[in-house]
Amino acid sequence: MITISSADKELEKKTILKEYRLLLRTLKPKLKSTSDKMDIRRAFEMAVEGHKDMRRKSGEPYIHHPIAVAQIVAGEIGLGVTSVICALLHDTVEDTDLTLEDIELNFDKNTAKIIDGLTKISGSFELNMNTTQQAENFRKLLLTLTDDIRVILIKIADRLHNMRTMDSMASQKQKKIASETLYIYAPLAHRLGLYAIKSELEDLSLKYTQPEVFQDIVQKLNETKKERTKYINEFIAPLKELLEEKKFNFEISGRPKSIYSIYNKMKTKQVSFEEVYDLFAIRIILNAPLEREKSDCWGVYSVITDLYHPQPDRLRDWVSTPKTNGYEALHTTVMGHQGKWVEVQIRSKRMHEIAEMGLAAHWKYKENSQDNALDEWLERIRETLSNPDTSTMDFITNVRQELFNEEIYVFTPKGELKRLKAGATALDFAFEIHSAIGMKCIGAKINHKLVPLSHKLHNGDQVEILTSSKQQPNEDWLKFVVTSKAISVLKKTLQEEKKITAEIGKEIFEKKLKQFEIPNTDHNLQTAIKYYKYVSALDFFFNIAAKKLTLSDLKDLAVQGGKLMIPANKSEQGESFEDRIKRELKKNAELLIMGESSDMIKYGFANCCNPVAGDDVFGFITVNEGIKIHRTNCPNAVQLMSKYDYRIVKTRWNKQHEIAFLTGVKITGLDDVGVINKMTNIITGQLKINMRSLSFDTDDGIFEGKIMVYVHNTQQLDMLIDELKKLSGVLSVSRIEDNEKGDR
């Protein structure tokens, strides 16, 4: 129990009222009547009363949270009165005595419905939840999206405020919430066009999942700020002058990319901060009437390219064809001074508002827009959701991919525009038209040329689908479809076929039972499935039918009183690896010390990130290969932590243990006589590191090499990288992060 003095209580009350008044001020343009004002006041008072005895982890009164969420909903997403009421009351039905009936009585059906949605998806993806539950919650979350999209917008605001105020939470919990945010909420925000929120969610996620990396980038950004500002000003000055001369009404600014996008670039491009820190975007926002927007944007483009040379393949025109989430702008990349590429974004004020506030702004302007791409997208999600047979995990993966997609634009033979995920094939297009057409698709004509099903589509392609009534879908098709609709329809069909095949397996199994005089009971079936280590009867029967499993040792199992028994010496084998790990972990308090426990527990190093002693790592329990050790910054880590958090084991290195790790470095430099010799001297001579392989390619006087070495820890690896960097002619040296393992 916390006791608070009455003076403190007075102060708390004042702060709460101040926040409430700020909320009212933000909402002012949306308040149409006195009854609006009274509704808001009532919602506020109900929330204050309901949460009056609750405090947040930080110690402050709980009511700060719903007010802050309402503030985000009004100020950062631009929603109106109903949404603000719902945000104020979003935690009441779950955590206080208020009921949905109370809400409906005090407000209306709609308000109650939104709060019901928020209550249902609260606690989504909680800790210790298994994957099926998680996927089910995710599905619920998305259903609300197609039901009343305000539910999801308020949920995003709720998550944003929680992420902003996570400091007093335990670090393990912070990491889990942050991973989940990165996995689900950031993509959702992206898809709904809330770019500012998306990027804040990503930055905050990085702050909690990889605090050192985050702080490092923040610090370096501060150190380089002056230099960057100077460059931006020099770039902008002549542009501004010219635009003013041409009488454009505009604002121009430049700012660095988000911390997360810098981090992402460093990771995917394998470069240092110094090579990306000067990435920034120049933004020109035009004050132009709707009918002149497009021509003004192109007018500005013309001025820019008079001044700076554009990179022809980096022009993006989302003014003529907006993105599905409503985003409109013209992007170009031009050559600035000192040989630097600079991205310039051109948009009108209206387009800018859509880019910042996403959907809400999109709706606001909807009457003016003949484009209903967003509705099309929601329709697609609805279709995927209505297919209850999709395996839950696949479902999450598909929809998630759908959220983060870049898009291509293609045309039907009649010239109708279709948006598809980048990487989509002719077959995806067929499924996009109709499931039945997808099933019977045998090929396509693209721009009048015949292509196979697997042909990848490009922007602007005109696609005509060819079908045959004899066509049958097969497993291979899954290798080249990428849209969630095609994947889910195909999987469903193939699953049905699997069920038919499994029926044959079931008959074979029953015949065997008869032959060995074992009664056909559910107990005996379950025992057999367990004995052969299958997870489901379907898999078990299917493998029998596919002749991957013979039932010959069924007769060796003991039958007692008609019951099939697994002999004692076999049951030990039957214990799943996961169970064994759990047993070991009980003895060892959730901590696996690399090296020491290696006799008891099988482990290996993940080859997606090749960890080396000293790296931050975690263990992941795999089905067949024991514990795999991943680096915490492994590209797969977020997904693993978020989807399978119950399979993660805390892992740290045992200092005494001397193991050699295979890792690699990538070197580029000027091709010069003896350069390889110098490198091998450093590696094997000076540093006494064992080298496994070495490969070099040269192209036009530049060489690129990969050296695979065995090191004991990260210090040794860093030392190697430093020494190699000192060589004359060497341009860059970096650790190989992915699984390109040299010349094997």
Ligand code: MN
């Ligand atoms: Mn909340």
